[in-house]
Structures are given as C-alpha cells and as structure tokens.
Amino acid sequence: MSAESSKKELAVAALRNGTVIDHIPADVLFDVVRLLGIEDMATSVTIGNNLQSAILGRKGIIKVADVVFPEATLNRIALIAPSAKVNIIRDYEVVEKHHVTLPDELFGLVKCNNPKCISNNEPMRSHFTVVNRQPVTIRCHYCGHTQSH
Amino acid sequence: MATNSLVSIDDISKEEILRILSAAQYFEQNPDHKILDGRVVATLFFEPSTRTRLSFETAVNRLGGRVIGFSDPAVTSTSKGETLKDTIIMVSNYVDLIIMRHYLEGAARYATEVTDVPVINAGDGANQHPSQTLLDLYSIYKTQGTLDNLTITMVGDLKYGRTVHSLLMAMRYFNPTFRFVACNELQMPQEYIRFCDDNGIAYTVHSDFSEAVIDTSDIIYMTRVQRERFTDIMEYERVKDLYNLRNSMLANSRPNLRILHPLPRVNEIDRDVDDNPKAYYFQQAKNGLYARQALICRALGIEVPIVNK
Ligand SMILES: [Zn+2]
Numbered sequence: 001m002s003a004e005s006s007k008k009e010l011a012v013a014a015l016r017n018g019t020v021i022d023h024i025p026a027d028v029l030f031d032v033v034r035l036l037g038i039e040d041m042a043t044s045v046t047i048g049n050n051l052q053s054a055i056l057g058r059k060g061i062i063k064v065a066d067v068v069f070p071e072a073t074l075n076r077i078a079l080i081a082p083s084a085k086v087n088i089i090r091d092y093e094v095v096e097k098h099h100v101t102l103p104d105e106l107f108g109l110v111k112c113n114n115p116k117c118i119s120n121n122e123p124m125r126s127h128f129t130v131v132n133r134q135p136v137t138i139r140c141h142y143c144g145h146t147q148s149h
Numbered sequence: 150m151a152t153n154s155l156v157s158i159d160d161i162s163k164e165e166i167l168r169i170l171s172a173a174q175y176f177e178q179n180p181d182h183k184i185l186d187g188r189v190v191a192t193l194f195f196e197p198s199t200r201t202r203l204s205f206e207t208a209v210n211r212l213g214g215r216v217i218g219f220s221d222p223a224v225t226s227t228s229k230g231e232t233l234k235d236t237i238i239m240v241s242n243y244v245d246l247i248i249m250r251h252y253l254e255g256a257a258r259y260a261t262e263v264t265d266v267p268v269i270n271a272g273d274g275a276n277q278h279p280s281q282t283l284l285d286l287y288s289i290y291k292t293q294g295t296l297d298n299l300t301i302t303m304v305g306d307l308k309y310g311r312t313v314h315s316l317l318m319a320m321r322y323f324n325p326t327f328r329f330v331a332c333n334e335l336q337m338p339q340e341y342i343r344f345c346d347d348n349g350i351a352y353t354v355h356s357d358f359s360e361a362v363i364d365t366s367d368i369i370y371m372t373r374v375q376r377e378r379f380t381d382i383m384e385y386e387r388v389k390d391l392y393n394l395r396n397s398m399l400a401n402s403r404p405n406l407r408i409l410h411p412l413p414r415v416n417e418i419d420r421d422v423d424d425n426p427k428a429y430y431f432q433q434a435k436n437g438l439y440a441r442q443a444l445i446c447r448a449l450g451i452e453v454p455i456v457n458k
Binding site for chain 2 (some may be wrong): 114118143
C-alpha cells in the first residue's frame, strides 16, 4: 500500500457514516460547499483543501457525517467539479463509490446570464439543456442563450 | 403544453412548413373563409407592436373568430406586479388560443408550460418571431415558385437581426446558398456560420454590397443598420450608407430577383426602388396575413382545404 492511499484510507476511516466527496479542484471547493448547503448543516463536517493530487495538482475534500445526499444534489456538483468522486460510508466502510455525472437537463440549478430572460424576471425555476460536456456548455431552455462553466 | 403551440421556427418540421405554406396559399385565394366559427382568440401584447397585432387580429377576424386582449400592458395587472403565469392562466379560462408578444426572451416558451391552451409566439424580445419567418418563406415560395436551390443574399445587420437568423435556420431543408453582406461589426455570428457548416449549407461572406453579389441573387433580404448597435460611432458613420440599395444597382439583376425587407425601413432601400417590379416588401407584409391565418388554424387543429393549383 502506498503512502498516498494509506493516508486516504485514514481520512475516510475517520468517518463512521456519511458522505465523502473527493477530487474536487481546489479553486472550486467552496463553491461545492455552498452548492451542497453545508454551511447550514448541524452535523460534523470536515473540509480539506490544497491537498496533493497527482491528477488535479491541488484538490479539496469534503466529509459530511450522517448525511447521504440525494443523487440529484450530488450531480449538481458535476457542473463545477466534473472530476469529483463520491464515497458513501457506512460503518467505516466505503459501500458506494462513483463519479458525479452531469444530467442532460438542469432544473433550478444555474441562473441564466441573460438579464432579459423570462427566467430572471418571473418566480420560476431555470431550465438548461447540456449541449456540450467538455467543456461544459449549457443552453437556456427559455431564451436560448448558451453559457459555459 | 398544447402540441400545436408555435414558439420557435425550430419547433416545426419541413413537412409542417410546407403544409403551412399550402394553407397560406389557400387563404390568399379565400381570405374570408369563416373557418373559426366564432372561436375566441386572445392577443396579449405585453410590448406594443401595432404592425404585428393588426396583422394577427385581421387574420382572426377574416377567419370568423373573435378577438379579446390588450395592446398596452400599462392597462393590465402586469403593471401592478402580476406574474406572467397568473395572467396566462387567467386568460386561458376564456379563450381557445393565445397569441402573445413579450419584451422578455423565453416568455412564450414559459407560457406554454403553464397552460393547455395553444400559444403562438408573436415575438419574445430579441429571441423568436416565427410568424415573420413563415411569411418570409411564403413570400419566397410565391415569388420563386419553389423554396429549393435558391441564392439568398442577406444585407445589413446580420448580427442582431433575428429575422435573418430564423430565416437561415428554416431554409436548411431547402438546399439554399447564402451570401452574407455586412460590415465586420454586424456580420453573421459564429453560431450561425457553424450552423451552416454543420448542415452543409453553402455561403459566402462579403463586406462589399457589389453588383457581382446582386446579379447572382434570387432573393435579397435587406435589414436596417441601426446606430445603437455600434460601439464605435465613427465606424457607424463610415458604414451606414454602404448597405443601402438603389434602383440603379438592380440594372443587371436576375428577372426573378425579389427584394424583401421585414419593415419598417428607413433609408436602406431608396424610394426609387419602390416602383421596380422586383421590390416585394409591401406584398411581403400582406403575405403575413395569409401566413398568420394558416398558423392560427394549425394552432387550433383546424383542417384547411387543399388549394387547386
Ligand atoms: Zn435564459
């Protein structure tokens, strides 16, 4: 076992039940924190940033005890951190491990950057279609404007 | 959402376009066919547009329908802060069809999501205006006898002109050749150039409104170059008259050439072109009536008789 992976095991092992989100690029870590609504949670949360990563250079990690996020919530992360990996922990064991995947359509997640779009002027949910995944480009279902992330 | 709504020209297939043009042709021959049998149509103009509203309301009246609605949002509850959703749901209680124009982009699409009554988009900000595109297609079809294999020259403001963008996209089924004539600042956006590439549509790009371009065109689609589109006023002053059409420029043009313009024009088409039989912009506006009659029947699911050619 390499030093790198044993360190990771240790970090994960500290959590009895909950969710670990790993491989988040360092510069978007706090965007992910906000997106998941972690600031308002009462459970124990560990956030690490600027950790060494062979793939990302510097990465961030978020560990949330006793919370399993809905799939739809986790997939929102794909928009800003497509490299992120989700580990579900039960009794100190990783019982589930997967990448986040950007859904084909995004509801209520992103704000349209066209100020004259109806979605910015009515109490309604935004709706985007993913037109490209790498880099991520999405098109507003209402006004047709495209934006990149 | 009602399936017969029309929000964007992209929503309809080639077959549907041809069916609408055939219906438009029927109404040109039978403009007063009272096919609507007293059905009630709302024209909701959250943004005033007298030209478009008169065309739609005339279409409903000639078809024997009734019109309710407003032409000035200042008199409605919208000005008191009512949401679009609430207005649409309220109006849906009374009518069989909603024809709406709105200053916000995507408003018509959203309206289709909150009502089961069919919606026709009569313009949503800078976004879509499909009845304009259908009247353009009908004008081309009528004057050329076909939509296939035509050379269409678009002139003026190709960057912000939504009519040229929609026409370009709708023509993709008919193997057109486009010529894009504009100054650098107002040339056809990359997005539409890519659309042409992806769909195998032939095009050439010109900064010169030359005789070589004019003399090889079947259709010249003129648009207005507006001062407020320019970031550099000096640039506007330099190019403002380069894309004006004068009668003398048409001396060696093709006999089938027709000049189109979505109107209103300012001085991009000289008055001396008006008497040339190739000037078609006033008839083009009239064709809007027939195209809109066809669209209204489509939205209401009413069969239009086939024309005798
Ligand atoms: Zn939008």
